[in-house]
Amino acid sequence: MKRLLAMGGSDLRLTARDPMLLFMAAAPSLLLIMFAYGVPEAAVWLRVRSIWNAEPFYPIIAASVMLLIPLLPGTMAGLLMLDEKDEGLLQVYAVTPLGKGGYFAYRLSIPAAISVCYGAVAAIVARGMANHSFAPEAVGAAVLMVAVQAAITALCIAGFASNKVEGLAMSKLTALPVITPILLLLPEPWQIAAWPVPAYWTAKTLELAMRGDAPVTLSAAAGVVVHAVWGYALFRYFVRKSA
Numbered sequence: 001m002k003r004l005l006a007m008g009g010s011d012l013r014l015t016a017r018d019p020m021l022l023f024m025a026a027a028p029s030l031l032l033i034m035f036a037y038g039v040p041e042a043a044v045w046l047r048v049r050s051i052w053n054a055e056p057f058y059p060i061i062a063a064s065v066m067l068l069i070p071l072l073p074g075t076m077a078g079l080l081m082l083d084e085k086d087e088g089l090l091q092v093y094a095v096t097p098l099g100k101g102g103y104f105a106y107r108l109s110i111p112a113a114i115s116v117c118y119g120a121v122a123a124i125v126a127r128g129m130a131n132h133s134f135a136p137e138a139v140g141a142a143v144l145m146v147a148v149q150a151a152i153t154a155l156c157i158a159g160f161a162s163n164k165v166e167g168l169a170m171s172k173l174t175a176l177p178v179i180t181p182i183l184l185l186l187p188e189p190w191q192i193a194a195w196p197v198p199a200y201w202t203a204k205t206l207e208l209a210m211r212g213d214a215p216v217t218l219s220a221a222a223g224v225v226v227h228a229v230w231g232y233a234l235f236r237y238f239v240r241k242s243a
Helices: 002-017 019-048 055-086 089-094 099-130 136-160 164-173 176-185 188-194 198-211 216-242
Strands: none
Touching: 019 055, 019 099, 055 089, 055 099, 055 136, 055 164, 055 176, 055 198, 089 099, 099 136, 099 198, 099 216, 136 164, 136 198, 136 216, 176 188, 176 198, 188 198, 198 216
16 A cells, blocks of 8 residues: 555656656546536537537537547556666565555556546537437446546556657557547448447447437447457557567
8 A cells, every 4th residue: 555655646746847748647527527528508609500410419519528538647657667677666666565466556547547537528518509418328438438548558668668758659559549430420231340449439429328329238348348359459469569
């Protein structure tokens, strides 16, 4: 416990000193404020002036916001893990009471927990935009998926990058899932090609929940399975590479 508290204090100090990490920590709050207040106000402004009716696209906007949420804490965790791997700290943690298992649990659970909190708020806002009740399994699955997505982001950066410069480049690649909601505009048969992509299921589940469509339970279950498979595979890869 003392080791975990020490790591938490060190992370807070490092975040406070690094402007980029500080922005990443604050950005989800700003994003949710814009989503909750900016999007409805902009939609009203556009509709009143007969420019564009944004309401049919609320599910795509909500899905994009939901996918942005895990990207930021996941990137922070991935860059920290990359630094610690480069400095040989993983081997140090392995011989401490914390152990590698405790280290991985700490590093991946923090971004996941942050994503759960922000994801729950985003789901509440999306529910208000939909003007009807969400299926409970849809909300739970979407929040669980963004939590795993945060871990996937961290493991991609820490596992595939060799240094912090490569880590920053990799963080841009891990942002690509944010454009996944665009695929929801395609006819259903064409969306099959996106089934292996974890972010697709987050977007699809949220879209079905907001539109009140029936197959939301199947989509939620498929999304959880796909996220779990990707998360496990990337975790095993990172462990082998760090051994």
